[in-house]
Each structure stands twice: as C-alpha cells, then as structure tokens.
Amino acid sequence: MKHLWLAAGAGAVLAGVGGALAASQTIDQIGLVFTVRHVEVQAGDTLTFANMDDVVHDIAITTPSGDENDLGMQKPGVDLSYKFDQQGHYKVRCNIHPSMKLDVTVD
Amino acid sequence: MSRYLCSFMIGLCLLARVTPARAVPAFAMQTGQPCAACHVGAFGPQLKAYGRDFKMNGYLASDSSRYRLPIAISGWMSLTRTDKNQPAPAAPHFATNDNIALDQVSLYYAGRITRNVGAFIQVTYDGVADQLQSDNTDIRYANGDGELFDQDMVWGIDANNSPTVTDVWNSVPAWGFPYNGSALAPGPAASTLVDGALGQHVAGLGSYIDWNDLVYLETDLYRGLGYDVLNATGQVPITGTDRVEGEVPYGRIALEQQLGRSDFELGGYGLHAAIDPGGGFAGGRLDHYTDLAADANYQFIVNPRSVTSDMLSAHATYIHESGSLDASADLLGLDPDHDVEEFRADASYSIGATWTPTIQYFQVRGNTDPVAWGTPNGSPNSSGYIAELAYVPWGKPDSPFSWGNLRLAVQYIGYLQFNGTGVRASDNNDVYFSIWGAAHF
Numbered sequence: 001m002k003h004l005w006l007a008a009g010a011g012a013v014l015a016g017v018g019g020a021l022a023a024s025q026t027i028d029q030i031g032l033v034f035t036v037r038h039v040e041v042q043a044g045d046t047l048t049f050a051n052m053d054d055v056v057h058d059i060a061i062t063t064p065s066g067d068e069n070d071l072g073m074q075k076p077g078v079d080l081s082y083k084f085d086q087q088g089h090y091k092v093r094c095n096i097h098p099s100m101k102l103d104v105t106v107d
Numbered sequence: 108m109s110r111y112l113c114s115f116m117i118g119l120c121l122l123a124r125v126t127p128a129r130a131v132p133a134f135a136m137q138t139g140q141p142c143a144a145c146h147v148g149a150f151g152p153q154l155k156a157y158g159r160d161f162k163m164n165g166y167l168a169s170d171s172s173r174y175r176l177p178i179a180i181s182g183w184m185s186l187t188r189t190d191k192n193q194p195a196p197a198a199p200h201f202a203t204n205d206n207i208a209l210d211q212v213s214l215y216y217a218g219r220i221t222r223n224v225g226a227f228i229q230v231t232y233d234g235v236a237d238q239l240q241s242d243n244t245d246i247r248y249a250n251g252d253g254e255l256f257d258q259d260m261v262w263g264i265d266a267n268n269s270p271t272v273t274d275v276w277n278s279v280p281a282w283g284f285p286y287n288g289s290a291l292a293p294g295p296a297a298s299t300l301v302d303g304a305l306g307q308h309v310a311g312l313g314s315y316i317d318w319n320d321l322v323y324l325e326t327d328l329y330r331g332l333g334y335d336v337l338n339a340t341g342q343v344p345i346t347g348t349d350r351v352e353g354e355v356p357y358g359r360i361a362l363e364q365q366l367g368r369s370d371f372e373l374g375g376y377g378l379h380a381a382i383d384p385g386g387g388f389a390g391g392r393l394d395h396y397t398d399l400a401a402d403a404n405y406q407f408i409v410n411p412r413s414v415t416s417d418m419l420s421a422h423a424t425y426i427h428e429s430g431s432l433d434a435s436a437d438l439l440g441l442d443p444d445h446d447v448e449e450f451r452a453d454a455s456y457s458i459g460a461t462w463t464p465t466i467q468y469f470q471v472r473g474n475t476d477p478v479a480w481g482t483p484n485g486s487p488n489s490s491g492y493i494a495e496l497a498y499v500p501w502g503k504p505d506s507p508f509s510w511g512n513l514r515l516a517v518q519y520i521g522y523l524q525f526n527g528t529g530v531r532a533s534d535n536n537d538v539y540f541s542i543w544g545a546a547h548f
Contacts, residue, residue, distance in 0.1 A: 031411030032144070032157050054413050054504050055144050058170045070171060073139070076504070095171050096138050097157060098164040098251050099320070101259065 026079070027102065028052050034092070034102040041084055043106050048081045049074070049092075058095040064088025064106075070095070131227070132510060132547035133177035133217040134161070135502075139170035142502030142512050143414040147406075147455065148463035149502035150514040150543070152282050153420065155406065156370055159275035163261050163317050165249025166218055166225030177218030181545035183514075184209045184234075187289040191534040197291035198235050206291045209234035210541070213242060224248050235290040240341030241307050243281070244268045258319035265313045265327070269306035270357045273313065273325060276372055278402035278422040281306065284453040284467050285493055285518060292537040296480040296526050297447050297473040297487035299428040301378055301398040307342055308332055309351055315359075322362060323374070329355040334386070350386040352393055355379065361402075368411055372404035382434075389434035396445070400426040415460040415503050423452035440478050447473040447487070460503055467493040486527030494519045511546040 026048045028035045032055075041047065051057050051074050059071040064086050071080045084090060084106045094100035131151055135142055138161070143149040145158030154162070161168050185208055192203040201208070216228040229242035249263035271279040280302040298304065313327030331351025337343070361374030377399040384394055402424040410416035430445030453467035470490040477485035497516040501507070518539040525532035 031408070052412055054415070055141065056139050056170065058139075073170065096140060096168050098160045098168055098261075099156070 024048060026050055029057055029100065032097045033100055037101065038103045038105070040105045040107065043085060043087050044083065045106075046081050046083045047104065048079050050079045051076055057097065057100070060093050060095050062091040062093075064090065131179055131181070131215055131217045132512065132545055133179040133215060134166065135509065136547045137169050137177055137218045139172065141414065141504050141506060141509070143460040143504070146502070147418055147420050148457045148497055149415070149460040149499045150497070150512055152286055153277045154275060155418070156365065162275050163249070163263070164251045165223065165247045165263055166227060167223065167249060169219060175548070177216060177547070179215045179217055179545060179547040180213065181215070181543065182209070182212035183287055183541050183543035185289060185539055185541040187291045187537055187539050189292055189535060189537040193293060201235070201291055208291060210287070210290065223250060238341050238343060241268065243272050245272055255318055260319070261317040263315050265315065266311070267313070267327070268310050270301055270309070270327065270329065270355070270378055271376065272306070273315070273327070274359065276361065276374070276402065276404045276422070278404050278424045279376065283422065283424065283451065284465060285495060287516070287541055287543060288518065289537060289539045292520065292539065293535045295471045295487065295489035296482055297471050299398050299426045299447050299449055300380055300396050301376070301400060301426060302449060305329070305351065305355065305380065307340065308337065309355060311355070311357070313357070320363060320365065323360070325359040327357040329357060331355070348386055350383040352381045352383050368408050370404070370406040372402075375399070375401045384435045384438055389438045392434035392437055394430060394432040394434050396428060396430040398426055398428045400424055417459065418457045419454070420457070421452070421454040425450045442474060442476040442479065445474060445479070447471070461499055463497045463499070465495045465497070469493070480526065482526040484527045488524055488527050489522065490524045491520060491522040511544065514543040516541050516543070
C-alpha cells in the first residue's frame with residue numbers, strides 16, 4: 001500500500017510540471033467516421049488514427065498556421081500517427097470521406 | 108421462346124466475360140473506394156450515407172492520386188416477357204412479347220472538374236427508341252467547410268436538367284426503385300410531372316444547404332428547353348409535343364438523423380409548371396400543374412465496420428398533383444380539373460452487398476377522364492407490386508479488379524389493378540431479366 005501512495009505521489013509531481021511528458025491517444029475510424037468529433041491534447045502529444053474499416057482512408061491535417069499535411073493512403077488495419085506541436089486548432093479530415101471530421105485543440 | 112432464352116443466356120455469358128465494370132466506376136476510380144462503399148448492393152444508384160455525402164459535397168472527394176479524366180461507360184440488355192401478348196408490337200422493330208433488347212448504353216463524365224466543381228453528366232443511347240440523347244446532368248459547385256450557428260454546413264450551387272436528379276435520397280422519382288425497368292412492357296396511363304415527365308426537357312439552376320447533418324434545403328428554378336435544343340439533344344419526337352412555358356420553381360426540404368446504426372429521413376418536395384399542350388395549338392392558353400410530395404427513408408447497417416455489411420433499406424413517397432387544364436380542355440376536351448396521386452413504398456435487404464431482394468408496392472389514382480387517359484372506363488387507377496432479386500458479384504474490397512462491375516437481376520411486376528380495372532389486370536404482369544455492366548476507361 002505504501003508503494004501505491006509513492007507511485008501516486010510521483011504521478012502527481014510529473015503531471016504538475018506542465019505536461020512535459022508527451023502523451024499518446026488512439027482515435028478509431030469506424031463506419032467511415034472518426035469515433036469522436038473533438039479532442040483536446042497538449043503540445044507535443046501524438047494522436048494515432050486506427051483504420052478499423054475495410055476500405056482505405058486518406059487523412060489530411062490542417063495546422064493552426066494553415067499548412068496541410070496529407071498522411072497518405074491508409075489501408076485497412078493500418079495505424080497512422082501525427083504529433084501535434086503547435087498550440088491552436090487543427091482540422092483533421094479524410095480526403096475521401098467528407099463526413100470524417102475531427103477537430104483537435106492543442107493547449 | 109427457347110431460342111430467345113438461349114440467345115439471351117449466351118449474351119449474358121459473353122458479357123460476363125468481356126465487359127465487367129462498376130456502377131459509375133469513374134467515382135470509384137477517383138476515390139479509390141469499391142462500389143459497395145457508396146451503394147447498397149454494391150451497384151448504383153441506391154446510396155448509403157457515404158454516397159449521399161459524396162454527392163452533396165459535389166463529387167469532389169478524392170484519394171489525392173493522379174487519375175485520368177473520370178470517364179465511364181455502362182449498359183444493360185434484357186428480356187421482357189408479359190403474361191399475355193400485347194395487342195400490338197411493344198415498339199417499332201419489336202414483337203408483341205418475349206422481347207430481347209439492348210436497353211441502354213451510357214457514357215459518363217463523373218467526378219471532379221476543379222477543386223470545388225464536380226459533375227455527373229450522362230449521355231445515353233436508347234436501344235429501344237434507337238436514339239442517342241442527353242440524360243441525367245448534375246454539375247455542382249460545393250463547399251463542405253461551411254458553418255452556420257457554430258455547426259457544420261455543406262452548401263452548393265447546382266445546374267441540372269431534371270427535378271429531383273440533384274437529390275441524395277432514393278425515395279424521389281429520379282433515383283427511385285426500380286433502378287432499371289423495361290421500356291417494352293405495358294405501364295399505367297397516369298403519372299405526375301415530377302415523376303420524370305420534365306426530365307431532360309428543362310434546364311435549371313439551384314442552390315442547396317445541408318446543415319448539421321440535420322436539415323437539407325434546396326431550391327431550383329427551371330426553364331423549358333426550346334425545340335431546337337431538344338432536337339439537338341435527342342429528345343424526340345418534338346413537333347406537336349407539349350412545351351414547358353416560363354419558369355418552373357422546385358423546392359425540397361428534408362430532415363435527416365443518424366441514430367446508431369440507423370439513418371432516417373423525412374421530407375417533402377414540389378414544383379409548379381405551366382405547360383403549352385401540343386406546343387402552340389392552344390392559342391396562348393396553358394395547363395397549370397402543382398405537384399406536392401412527401402417522402403421517407405430508412406437504412407439500417409448491421410456492421411458499420413464493413414462496406415459489405417448486410418443492410419436494410421426502405422423508401423416511400425407520396426405525390427399529389429393538381430391541375431387546371433384550361434388549354435387541354437379547349438383543345439382536346441379534357442376535364443379541366445386534373446388530379447393524380449401516386450404512392451410507392453419499397454424495402455430491400457442487401458446480403459453481403461451481393462444478393463439484394465427488393466419488394467415494392469405502388470399505386471396510381473386519378474380523376475375519371477376517358478379523353479385524358481384513354482382507358483375503357485376513363486379511370487387511370489392502377490396498383491401492384493414489384494419483386495426483384497439482384498446479384499452483384501464484384502464492387503467489393505476483395506474483388507479481383509477495380510475497374511468494372513456487373514449486376515444481374517430478375518424483376519417481376521404484378522398488377523392488382525391496371526388502368527381502371529382489376530379484370531384481366533394480370534395480363535400485363537411481366538418478368539424482366541437484365542444484365543447491367545459498367546467500366547471506367
């Protein structure tokens with residue numbers, strides 16, 4: 001029990017230093033949509049997009065400064081990752097499926 | 108009969124070997140998606156949610172690869188057999204029964220033109236009428252990144268040549284079941300203007316919005332095409348045919364909602380038109396028509412992760428047409444008080460995007476008028492059912508090629524009432540075998 005308290009205390013200290021450790025989350029693509037419409041992350045965090053459909057996707061990410069990054073063809077079963085470095089609002093879209101819309105806010 | 112069947116089956120086998128294809132395969136080429144991603148049963152024109160999005164967003168979605176011009180070809184041939192021989196040949200150069208026909212061969216431009224402009228343009232050779240003609244045309248500018256009241260909005264501007272051809276739901280006449288049918292079988296005498304009568308005889312401009320995947324609104328304004336344009340686009344015969352006068356306003360509203368694995372739509376559409384019957388013989392008097400319709404759609408997908416999932420689809424529409432036929436009353440002696448109602452409802456269950464059985468009930472009712480309908484008792488009332496089984500071998504993610512598809516279907520139309528009477532209505536029942544193929548270049 002003592003060890004648990006120590007671990008919890010260490011986690012709190014790490015969280016308190018401003019999210020210096022980058023985190024990673026996975027967003028599923030199911031039924032030709034993202035399973036969430038909006039997500040908030042910290043600068044430097046990585047999102048992984050998991051194609052759970054049986055057709056290809058083509059993710060394009062627009063950064064807060066307006067640059068567009070095309071992650072390219074994503075075959076069924078393939079995961080693609082992207083690191084969100086800039087603070088602000090990103091738009092994540094699929095070039096093939098217009099209803100696949102994900103907004104990412106980076107704090 | 109056996110000779111015809113033998114020829115038909117040989118034709119099927121030859122086509123199956125040499126002309127495999129996709130529904131509008133140019134769209135598949137542009138998006139890198141199999142037919143089953145957009146279409147119920149892996150073949151057009153019945154749309155799934157993604158197919159509706161793709162059309163509403165202007166046929167623009169692309170997998171960013173470099174492709175050639177989005178040109179495609181499709182065609183179907185058929186055998187039509189009615190329960191009893193028709194009193195006269197079904198069409199020039201055809202028999203009174205057991206007709207084999209090359210129904211249609213169509214060429215398409217289907218896909219993106221510029222970053223925000225896309226098109227579906229179809230030119231068709233009608234093998235029954237032996238006529239090359241313009242067919243469905245839908246050119247649109249679309250913007251899928253709009254916002255209204257902090258919610259997503261798709262909006263667009265559209266040029267087209269047929270009321271309801273812009274629609275994304277398969278309850279409306281331009282895209283409703285049956286998706287192909289015989290031009291060589293007898294049919295009900297009455298129908299409404301919005302039910303295809305104006306198709307390719309008008310040209311219009313419109314605009315639409317789809318707000319928050321909840322509300323769809325569209326308005327269009329059409330004008331009738333002149334005889335010279337109709338002649339040039341193969342819409343013959345022209346001389347002495349009715350002519351659309353002035354503007355034809357068309358409106359559409361739909362409420363849509365996705366709940367879990369189900370998609371719902373409830374809406375309405377309508378138009379008003381003035382027609383010069385006979386094209387100038389009525390001394391300036393006109394017939395006025397107003398069509399108002401309600402429609403509903405429902406789709407349920409069993410497994411959203413797979414584009415080949417089993418899928419239940421249902422569509423229904425009710426159209427009421429009222430008219431004041433002052434010109435036809437003077438010219439031909441028709442009853443000036445015109446009234447027609449149509450109702451159709453169908454349901455299909457697509458199994459593995461390969462086998463798709465469909466059943467439809469239909470009904471047409473109208474005012475009693477022997478001159479207008481040419482029926483023995485003056486009634487145009489008809490009702491019946493259509494049963495169809497379609498088989499589509501390809502158009503799925505694991506299909507051996509991506510450039511083509513094929514649809515084999517058998518369709519049976521049974522009449523409970525035909526043009527005002529139930530007596531011998533079944534003489535007009537018909538069975539229709541068709542093979543429909545498509546490919547992109």
